[in-house]
Amino acid sequence: MTNDNDDDRALGQWLSSLQGSNIELSGIINPSRGSRNVGALLDDAGADLNFDREPPEFYKLLLDLAPKDLTRG
């Protein structure tokens, strides 16, 4: 079990030893917003095991959905 102090220490260590930065934790804005942590956000959003997809598939889907008269053969 952790408490806020443990979390702060862990974050401080992450920033200093892994990221090489020495920034006040109090000024940092959580990019996943609100009280939800990044892991919970991704799990809830459906991040899953994807062994059968190529990394650029998002861009391929954009082209697949484009008006057909714009896409080249």
Place this chain on the structure above:
Amino acid sequence: MAETFPSNPADATLTAVRDAVRSRRVSSLEVTEAIMERLETRGRAVNAIAGLYPDAGRADAKAADKVIAAGKTAGVLHGVPLAHKDMFYRPGRPSECGSKLRQGYQPKVLSGALKRLDQAGAIDVARLNMNEFAYGVTGHNDWTGNVTNPWNPAHITGGSSSGSGASVAARANFAALGSDTGGSIRLPAACCGVTGMKVTMGRVSRFGAMPLSHSLDTVGPLTRTVADNALMLSVLAGHDPDDASSARIAVPDYLAGLEMGVAGLRVGLPVSYFRDSLSPEVEQRFEDAIAVFKAAGAVIVDIPMPASIRFTNSLTSLIIATEGAALHQKWLQTRANDYCRQTIGRLAGGLLTPATRYLQALDLRRTLLAEFAELVFRRVDILLTPMLPMPVPTIVATDVGARPEAAEVLAGIGHCSRPVNFLGLPGLSLPAGFTQSGLPASIQLVGRPYDEALLYQAGCAYERETDWPSRAPDMAWMEPAA
């Protein structure tokens, strides 16, 4: 309906002034002088100006007039003065990106977007203020000072293309380049009452544009009218060999469909998410807009949103913060105190993201886009949403540094913009009347990938019925000139 050309050329639309210069009704020099005067007065009054180039502007305008006088073929924006967000690189001029860290920075390359505007004959007369490193939705900037809203200087312009939105609204600029990573074109357009296009990922070159988030950054125009916006994108769109991420896909004629109307067009109304937490005033303006589309013959269809849409605001923030932190890591280590308060807080947050979770967030884009397309674009041609879900807030109410509770307001500002960035889709922000405070209300049209042309067609039909772009701020709050 033929447009009457105004006595002050700065009051004309981009399309009208382009035609007037081309037909020699007015000279490029006259137009440039008029815009320079407006930038000096109104542009400075709203703190939109990062750099002004009157001598170069006049020289370019005289050269443009000579070309026309000689009867030579001219580009589609020949002799038209424009000013752009201070993040598009041009050798010989600084590009300071709204930051102390970029003070005096001299770029070595010409941005792909400016190159196309140059080739079209446009004249680049000024650099415009912005959120520091294009990171912020309000327009706050402790370093350059805040850009203020021409309709009421106590209110935000929206960000990050704050100077772009304010200068176009103030009739000090015909059109401006902006960038949109989480709403940075559409939100200033919404707050300032102008038209802003966030293009499909890859539609416009990002070469030589300051990066914030490589996965989400887009470049696009802010203008007074839909036709002006379509004209700008006609120049900007297309593959750029210098930008490997720009799409190799044909560019349609964005002007061709502007008069086609919306009769029979299937317009989707989201029954959830985009209409959550709307203020009553904004809800009413949105209902008014629906009525306009319905009266113009559009087929209105209620569309359920995928449950996953509620994650996209946070996922967009996560990707921006993480990619931004990677870009800024060295300065975060060595010059953290030179950042503005809001910028350092957001960028440093990105240092906390585990790489595995960041990659999962990127991977979700494909899944969520497929879900969205299945639910929305199988049934309708475009989606109509509110843009800013609240009346344009004040600068004080959105100052996170001074008021921690303002963070909730900021999250709400991007509620309708960020899903469009996450999904990589085009989104057009349009003025939609006014709220009781006298500031603009706004709507957004969202389309299929690379179907910006249909958004312009629908936007033009809406604009024709409402004529909101003819309203301009009187700026009576400006102090009289000495």
